[in-house]
Amino acid sequence: MPYFSDIQSVALFVSIIAGFFIGKKLAFEQLVKDKQCQHLVFGSAVCLTLLWAIQTGIPGSPQVHFLWLSALPLLLGFRWAMLASLMALLSLTLVGVEQISMLGINFLVSCLAPIGLTYGIYSLTFHKLPRNVFVYIFLCAFIPGALTIGLKMLLMSGYYYFDGIYTWQHLLDNYLMITTLLMFPEAMFNGMTITLLIIYKPHWVFTFYDKHYLDSKN
Template identity: 65%
Template sequence: MDHIQLTNIQIFAALLALVISFVIGKKLTFSRLISDKKIQHLVFGSAASLFVLWMFRAGIYDGLSVHFLWLSALPLVLGFRWAVFSASLALIGVTLAGQEHINMLGVNFLLGVLAPIGLTYGIYSFTFHKLPRHTFIYIFLCAFIPGALAIGLKMLSLSGYYYLDDIYSWYTVKDNYLILTTLMLFPEAMFNGMTITLLIIYRPEWVYTFYDKLYLDEQ
């Protein structure tokens, strides 16, 4: 992975990431970000928290490192678009800091940012419209379970990428990265579940997707 030249998959991922970022960015109200101190603190504070969290990682092979994501709590706090924006800032930060390769930026955005956030927000939307609006359902099905699924999705998809792009052999990926997936599921789920639990208790106004009248008043 010392080469700088982009592979075909990396080029395609970079172009797709640019298109998706443009579409999402067009629907963001950056004027509100400038004028609203609360949004500023939440968006940039989350990006800074993610940056610090993602700097701490473990792994033997270059690129095959594991770390907590915190990308299931993020869209519940910020909403889908601002969550993608905030996580993208953190991804750019860790890339510039040397923890990720610049040629992996598109792949990491699609598989490490967009996919986990999209999965979580999709689950939240389903539970909001199809299931009873109960605090336990919100914490367990919108934060805890998606936390495990999100990191599992990222690690599975990245494992497939490293193998398909012929960066590592399947045995190397499986024995040094994919095998760690099961060890990360429960801690990631707990991390996201506890984050949302504490926030809706002490700072419910910070959680964009939590509505007191729906989740508390009607119980």
């Protein structure tokens, strides 16, 4: 049996509750009947698994990896993006890349928080700002890409500190300092993904509407 600290146990409990409320509104019959939905959800989960498996970092410090979690909710929508990210996380946990005891923390910090932030920014820009393709790419994909990896690493640092795994100075010098090196590539990765998708496969992108973003009257 893996050992769970108090923080890990609470995080796992909160993750189960959050997963239940997110999952109960998923149209699983659509996943069964719709081939495109299957390809997008499972294909995204495979891509995330491969991407997250490529980890690096300073020896003796937490590992880091790119997220790709700003493009994902724009492509799939909030709930399907959560399912795809959960499948990737479970896969990596089962093969030992991630620790079982970290499952709740990883779900909240590496899945729910980045996807929730991105979808919140998308919803805000959709309702409050002019709807054009440049706003969509830069404010919904590019900038959230940088913000999500910054948020993830800040929240993870908080966990490592409060659970007594690393000192704050160690995290500042060996983990958080890497954030500035990752933010721009993460932003570019997500921005280019969405740019290519809306050019070549706009019908795949759940949140992209031609009449809103390409119609000059909007």
